[in-house]
Amino acid sequence: xxxxxxxxxxxxxxxxxxxxxxxxxxxxxxxxxxxxxxxxxxxxxxxxxxxxxxxxxxxxxxxxxxxxxxxxxxxxxxxxxxxxxxxxxxxxxxxxxxxxxxxxxxxxxxxxxxxxxxxxxxxxxxxxxxxxxxxxxxxxxxxxxxxxxxxxxxxxxxxxxxxxxxxxxxxxxxxxxxxxxxxxxxxxxxxxxxxxxxxxxxxxxxxxxxxxxxxxxxxxxxxxxxxxxxxxxxxxxxxxxxxxxxxxxxxxxxxxxxxxxxxxxxxxxxxxxxxxxxxxxxxxxxxxxxxxxxxxxxxxxxxxxxxxxxxxxxxxxxxxxxxxxx
Amino acid sequence: xxxxxxxxxxxxxxxxxxxxxxxxxxxxxxxxxxxxxxxxxxxxxxxxxxxxxxxxxxxxxxxxxxxxxxxxxxxxxxxxxxxxxxxxxxxxxxxxxxxxxxxxxxxxxxxxxxxxxxxxxxxxxxxxxxxxxxxxxxxxxxxxxxxxxxxxxxxxxxxxxxxxxxxxxxxxxxxxxxxxxxxxxxxxxxxxxxxxxxxxxxxxxxxxxxxxxxxxxxxxxxxxxxxxxxxxxxxxxxxxxxxxxxxxxxxxxxxxxxxxxxxxxxxxxxxxxxxxxxxxxxxxxxxxxxxxxxxxxxxxxxxxxxx
Numbered sequence: 001x002x003x004x005x006x007x008x009x010x011x012x013x014x015x016x017x018x019x020x021x022x023x024x025x026x027x028x029x030x031x032x033x034x035x036x037x038x039x040x041x042x043x044x045x046x047x048x049x050x051x052x053x054x055x056x057x058x059x060x061x062x063x064x065x066x067x068x069x070x071x072x073x074x075x076x077x078x079x080x081x082x083x084x085x086x087x088x089x090x091x092x093x094x095x096x097x098x099x100x101x102x103x104x105x106x107x108x109x110x111x112x113x114x115x116x117x118x119x120x121x122x123x124x125x126x127x128x129x130x131x132x133x134x135x136x137x138x139x140x141x142x143x144x145x146x147x148x149x150x151x152x153x154x155x156x157x158x159x160x161x162x163x164x165x166x167x168x169x170x171x172x173x174x175x176x177x178x179x180x181x182x183x184x185x186x187x188x189x190x191x192x193x194x195x196x197x198x199x200x201x202x203x204x205x206x207x208x209x210x211x212x213x214x215x216x217x218x219x220x221x222x223x224x225x226x227x228x229x230x231x232x233x234x235x236x237x238x239x240x241x242x243x244x245x246x247x248x249x250x251x252x253x254x255x256x257x258x259x260x261x262x263x264x265x266x267x268x269x270x271x272x273x274x275x276x277x278x279x280x281x282x283x284x285x286x287x288x289x290x291x292x293x294x295x296x297x298x299x300x301x302x303x304x305x306x307x308x309x310x311x312x313x314x315x316x317x318x319x320x321x322x323x324x325x326x
Numbered sequence: 327x328x329x330x331x332x333x334x335x336x337x338x339x340x341x342x343x344x345x346x347x348x349x350x351x352x353x354x355x356x357x358x359x360x361x362x363x364x365x366x367x368x369x370x371x372x373x374x375x376x377x378x379x380x381x382x383x384x385x386x387x388x389x390x391x392x393x394x395x396x397x398x399x400x401x402x403x404x405x406x407x408x409x410x411x412x413x414x415x416x417x418x419x420x421x422x423x424x425x426x427x428x429x430x431x432x433x434x435x436x437x438x439x440x441x442x443x444x445x446x447x448x449x450x451x452x453x454x455x456x457x458x459x460x461x462x463x464x465x466x467x468x469x470x471x472x473x474x475x476x477x478x479x480x481x482x483x484x485x486x487x488x489x490x491x492x493x494x495x496x497x498x499x500x501x502x503x504x505x506x507x508x509x510x511x512x513x514x515x516x517x518x519x520x521x522x523x524x525x526x527x528x529x530x531x532x533x534x535x536x537x538x539x540x541x542x543x544x545x546x547x548x549x550x551x552x553x554x555x556x557x558x559x560x561x562x563x564x565x566x567x568x569x570x571x572x573x574x575x576x577x578x579x580x581x582x583x584x585x586x587x588x589x590x591x592x593x594x595x596x597x598x599x600x601x602x603x604x605x606x607x608x609x610x611x612x613x614x615x616x617x618x619x620x621x622x623x624x625x626x627x628x629x630x631x632x633x
Binding site: 062063064083084085087088091092093095096097100101102103104105106111114115118119164 | 523524525527529530532543547
C-alpha cells in the first residue's frame, strides 16, 4: 500500500476579506504552502484549531477551490484538468453537520442517490436497489427511504451522509469533522461504522478533526496544521507518544479528561487567537509558544526530520546551533 | 399508504407517515389557513361565476332607482326603498351595487394574480441569481433594486398611464415590473444562506450544474419565503390598483373596480357611507384572506415543523 491516490503539493489559497466599511480589502492566507498525501486504503488525520485552514484544504482536495499556487493531484493527474464528475467518482465528502448536509426538502432515498443521478448511472429501479443496499450497509432501516431528513436523528442523518458519499464506491473519502456535531455515544458508533466500511471497501480517509481522540482511534498518520501550514507530520502513534512541535504538545495537553478533580487543562496557549490576515513574523506560532526563542520571531523555520517524526517546522529541531531559550 | 417497493419491514415497525397524510393533517389543524382559504374560495367563485351570480348587469343604469340603500336599512331605520331587490343598494346612477362588487372581484383577482406572477418571476430570478453567483451579478442586481426603490410607485404609474392610457393590461404590466423589489431582496438573502450549506457543497462536489443546484437544491428551500412574499405582493398589487383607480389613474369607468367604486362614492361619503363601506370591506376581506393563506402555507410547508 504505497500508491499515493491523492496528493497536495505546496498548495496556497487566500481570500480577500473586507476589514470594515471604507477600508481596503485584505488578503487572508487560509492555506500557505501545504503538502500532504494519502495512500490507497489509508486513514490520515488532519488536525488543528478552528480557522487554521483545514476546511480550505478539504475544499481544494475535493476540487471545489483551485489552489492559487501549487497543485492537487488525484491518481497522479492534476485535479484542475479533471472534470468535477471524474473527481466525484473518486473523492467524496462527509461533512460535520448532518443537519446542513442533507437537503430538508428531499427524501432520504433521493439524497443518497444524488451522485448516481448526477452521473446518470443505472435506471431508477437500479438506483433504488443500490440505495437500499447502501442503507443496509450503513445500518439504516430501508423504511426511512421515503422519509425526510427532519424525521431522523443526528446519528441517522450522518449515516445518510455516509451512504451518499459511498454509493459511488469512491476510493477516497474526505471526512470534515465527521463526528463533531454528534453526541458522544453516537460518535463511536459512527467511527466504528467508518472503520468497518474502510475494511469492506478499501477506502482511504482523510479525517479532518480538532478531536485528537478521533485521530488516535482512526488514523495511521497525522498532519498538524497551524495558521495555514503543516507544522508536523508523523505516525499517529509517534504523535501521541512523543509530539515534537510545541503546538502539537499544547493540543495534546488541551484534551479534556473525564477524570474528576483534574479541572480544565492549562494549555499555555493563552487567549491570543492567531490572526491569518496579519500573521506574526518568523515562526507564526511564536507569540503563543512556551519555548519561543529570539530567532523564532524573525526567521521562518524550515521543515526538518526529527527522529521518527517525518516533518516538523520548529527551530527547536533546526540543524543550526540552537540559541539559548528565552 | 402506498408501498414504495421496498421490502416489507421485518421488524413490524409502524411505517413512517406519508407526506400527504402529514400535510393534510397540518392543513386541517391550521385555523387561519382554513378561514383564509375559505374566504378566497368564495371570492374566486364569485369572480368566475359572476355572470350567473350577479342579479343585474353591472353596467345597467336605472336613474329612477338611484342611491337605494342596502337591504339592512329597511330593518334598521325603516327605509322605504331598501329591499332584497338590491341587497347592497344602488350607486348614484342606479347600478346594482352587489353586481358591481361581484364583477369587481374579477378585476382585483386578475390584476393581483398577474402582477404577482410577473413580479415574482422577475424578482425571484434576479434575487436567486444575485445570491447564488454573487460578485458582479450581485452588484448589478443590487443596483437595479436601489434604482427601483428610489422610484415613487404612484408617480411612475402616473407617467405610464399618461403615456399608454389606463387599461387593465397597462396596470398589470406597470405593477408587475414595479413591485419585484421585495422578491429580489428576500430571495437574494435566503439564497445566500442556503448556498453555503453543506448539501449545496456536496452537490457541487458531485459536479451538479448550477441549474440543477438552483432548481433542485435551492428553490425548494426558498419556497416558504417565496409564498409569503408572493401573498404580500399580491395584496400590495390589489391595493395599488385600488389606489390608482381611486386617483383616476387605474382602470377606467365604467369598469367595476373596487377602488374605482370607492372613488366614485367619495362625494357621497357623508350621506351614503355604505357606498364607500361596501367596496372597502370587500377589499379588506380579500387582503386579509390572502395574508391568512400566505401565513398558513408558510406554517404548514416549513420543513422544521413537518412531523
